[in-house]
Amino acid sequence: MIDFMIPMKTLIITLLFIFSLHAQIMHKSTILPENTSSTTTNASFLKFYNTINTLINTRKWNELNKFVHPDYGFYIYDNPGVRPLPTNYKQFDNLIDTEGKSDEVIVRKLTKLKADKKQRLISGKVPVWDCGTERWSKRGSFCQDISFYPDLPEHVLYSGCCDENPNHPKVIQARQLSKFIKKHVIQTSGYEMYYAFINGKWYIAIIDLCDKCSA
Numbered sequence: 001m002i003d004f005m006i007p008m009k010t011l012i013i014t015l016l017f018i019f020s021l022h023a024q025i026m027h028k029s030t031i032l033p034e035n036t037s038s039t040t041t042n043a044s045f046l047k048f049y050n051t052i053n054t055l056i057n058t059r060k061w062n063e064l065n066k067f068v069h070p071d072y073g074f075y076i077y078d079n080p081g082v083r084p085l086p087t088n089y090k091q092f093d094n095l096i097d098t099e100g101k102s103d104e105v106i107v108r109k110l111t112k113l114k115a116d117k118k119q120r121l122i123s124g125k126v127p128v129w130d131c132g133t134e135r136w137s138k139r140g141s142f143c144q145d146i147s148f149y150p151d152l153p154e155h156v157l158y159s160g161c162c163d164e165n166p167n168h169p170k171v172i173q174a175r176q177l178s179k180f181i182k183k184h185v186i187q188t189s190g191y192e193m194y195y196a197f198i199n200g201k202w203y204i205a206i207i208d209l210c211d212k213c214s215a
Helices: 002-027 039-055 063-069 104-111 151-159 169-177
Strands: 074-078 083-089 121-123 143-144 180-189 192-198 201-208
Touching: 002 083, 039 063, 039 192, 039 201, 074 104, 074 151, 083 151, 083 169, 151 169, 180 201
Parallel strands: 074 201, 121 143
Antiparallel strands: 074 083, 143 180, 180 192, 192 201
C-alpha cells in the first residue's frame, strides 16, 4: 500500500502543476518569445504593445499621446506618389503636423486602423508583401528586432521639406530618432508600425499607412 500511494501522490502533484501552468499560458492573449532581447525589455514591450492595440481599437487618440516622444514626435508614412512620404506629428489630436496642416487622407486612413488582439505576437522576421499575388509572405502578427531604422532620415531628406540638405534640422531630428527604433511590428490583418526605446520607455515612432506596391 505504501509503495502504491507514493507514486499516486507524485502523479497528482504533477498533474496539478501542469494544469496550473496551462491556465497561466491561456490567460495571456499575447506571448512574445524571449529569444531576441532581455526578459525585462520584452516584458515592458509586451505591456506597451497590448496597450497600443487597445487604444487603437477604442479610438482613444488622446491617450495615445502618452506614447509619443515630446521632442521627436512620430511619423506617419503615406505614398501619394512613387516615394514614401513621412510626415512628423507631435500628437494625435486632429493630426496637425509641425507646419500646422492637417491631411484628411491621413486622418481617414488612420481611423480605419484595427489591431488584432487575438493573434499571438511572434518574434522573428516580419513578412513581405508580394505585389504579384497581393498577399503577405506569411500571415499573423510579427515583431522583428532591429538595431535602428536608417531609411527614415533618407525619406525625410527627399520628402520635399528640406531642400535635400542632410544637415537640415528635420533630417537631423529624423536621424536621431532612427537610432532609437528597435522594433518593427506587422499585423497582416491590422497595421505596420515601428517603435522606439528611449530612456527606458517605449514610444510610437512610425505608422506606415502606405498602399503596398503603389506607384
